[in-house]
Amino acid sequence: MLELGAKELIQSLDKLMYDFDLEKISGFIDHNFAPNAKIQLAHPFETLSNPQALAYEVYQPLLEAVPDLEKRTYISMAGEARGAYWVGVAGYYTGSFLEPWLDIPPTGHQMSMRFHEFYRVEDNKVVEVQALWDIPQLMMQAGVWPMVPSLGWEWNPPAPASNDGLVAGTDIAQAQASLNLVGDMLTGLSKHATGGVEAMELEKYWHEKCSWYGPSGIGTARGIQGFRNWHQIPFLNALPNRRTKEGMGYLFADKNYVGFTAWPGMEMTVSGSGWLGIAPSNKEITMRSLDFWRCENGKIRENWVLVDLLHVYDQLGVDVLGRMRELNKARYRQFDR
Numbered sequence: 001m002l003e004l005g006a007k008e009l010i011q012s013l014d015k016l017m018y019d020f021d022l023e024k025i026s027g028f029i030d031h032n033f034a035p036n037a038k039i040q041l042a043h044p045f046e047t048l049s050n051p052q053a054l055a056y057e058v059y060q061p062l063l064e065a066v067p068d069l070e071k072r073t074y075i076s077m078a079g080e081a082r083g084a085y086w087v088g089v090a091g092y093y094t095g096s097f098l099e100p101w102l103d104i105p106p107t108g109h110q111m112s113m114r115f116h117e118f119y120r121v122e123d124n125k126v127v128e129v130q131a132l133w134d135i136p137q138l139m140m141q142a143g144v145w146p147m148v149p150s151l152g153w154e155w156n157p158p159a160p161a162s163n164d165g166l167v168a169g170t171d172i173a174q175a176q177a178s179l180n181l182v183g184d185m186l187t188g189l190s191k192h193a194t195g196g197v198e199a200m201e202l203e204k205y206w207h208e209k210c211s212w213y214g215p216s217g218i219g220t221a222r223g224i225q226g227f228r229n230w231h232q233i234p235f236l237n238a239l240p241n242r243r244t245k246e247g248m249g250y251l252f253a254d255k256n257y258v259g260f261t262a263w264p265g266m267e268m269t270v271s272g273s274g275w276l277g278i279a280p281s282n283k284e285i286t287m288r289s290l291d292f293w294r295c296e297n298g299k300i301r302e303n304w305v306l307v308d309l310l311h312v313y314d315q316l317g318v319d320v321l322g323r324m325r326e327l328n329k330a331r332y333r334q335f336d337r
Contacts, residue, residue: 079252152219
């Protein structure tokens, strides 16, 4: 049964975050989150101890670093999958970056940090959150990204070209068509191991002018060939046995949008030629990837993807934030620390 007010519930939270009154946000959490709600965030935050930790352990330090912080949401959609009702929102946090945050040095300029956030709602209460913030994006803006350059183009990916990302109303038939398209495309991707590129039938599902907006550290790719060059080929070479984690993940649709959330959604072994500049270790890892697709005339035209790259590196024994702090010693001449 669809919870018709769930999307509006999360939209009201986003409106509070546009002007970012921490006291009002804390009050919203008190009234609209279940006391035992499970809050799962990107590395290094991980799973929080309680819902109010979201306000005072996560948002408050960010607000101290970016005092004019605001949340700009350009996708808001909802749907049901495997008996659960989810609301997915995407956009970016922005404001003047004036104080350090996670030891990322301030730039004094306007910052942007993408987010993909999914809220599971039961009985008009948020009972689970799965959310990724593109922390590497902020590190790059501050000039302290200590890892390899992105293969794709780095920028702040745009809102949907169709300007309809804040989905209003419902259209069950359109949602089902969108869900079928993306579901069939994902099934096609899984055929690569046995049938190669031809078996995936990418041209059947992707628009010739599609845009794949990957996370910072991978970047944006334009068109099917761009997607192949800047993401898929390196990904498959390094992680040839990548697979969906059994029993995980929720794929749902709302009109022409499809969302996917899982914690984690994939498991794989880093082998082949290695990935993200790290030599192959033959180590088993999992991956958190939260995604949105926009369908247009029977093809996928845009795809927003966030991957918890800091968590990937952490599983491989690389402390990216620690490397960044070492890099910052030269900036601040703090050689004895």
